[in-house]
Amino acid sequence: MVNYMLMITADLENITSLQPQGGCDDPSFPYFFKVKCGRCGELSQKETCVTLNETVPVPASKGTANLVQKCKFCGREGTVLMVPGKGKLLTQEISDIGKYAPLMMFDCRGYEPEGFVFGSGWKAESVVNCRFIHAFSCSET
Numbered sequence: 001m002v003n004y005m006l007m008i009t010a011d012l013e014n015i016t017s018l019q020p021q022g023g024c025d026d027p028s029f030p031y032f033f034k035v036k037c038g039r040c041g042e043l044s045q046k047e048t049c050v051t052l053n054e055t056v057p058v059p060a061s062k063g064t065a066n067l068v069q070k071c072k073f074c075g076r077e078g079t080v081l082m083v084p085g086k087g088k089l090l091t092q093e094i095s096d097i098g099k100y101a102p103l104m105m106f107d108c109r110g111y112e113p114e115g116f117v118f119g120s121g122w123k124a125e126s127v128v129n130c131r132f133i134h135a136f137s138c139s140e141t
């Protein structure tokens, strides 16, 4: 399993901070991204949407995940589990020096998240840039 941290930055003009409407762990804030298969490298055609409050059971295990999906090309099953409590408010201080703030961590098995797309639901209007990074420091389980 690999943890990915979604990092964001934005041009915060006349805004002091940015976060989802209900905070970084907003249970209904939607995250849209594509998933790349860890076995064959096939990238999903459409963005998939996950939210913290929507979980599904993982087949052949007792656990749940926010996304369970089979690769259309090779049939490998992958899961994505969101890990709350790792996000930080993006402040003007951070964005002014061109740095990113962590927003949400994703525990990905069999898949790699790619091409994040933002929907609405932010507390302030702004152009948001983002990227996924490997979150090595939080991957102890």
Ligand SMILES: [Zn+2]
Pocket (backbone or CB within 6 Å): 037, 038, 039, 040, 041, 042, 071, 072, 073, 074, 075, 076
């Ligand atoms: Zn595949």
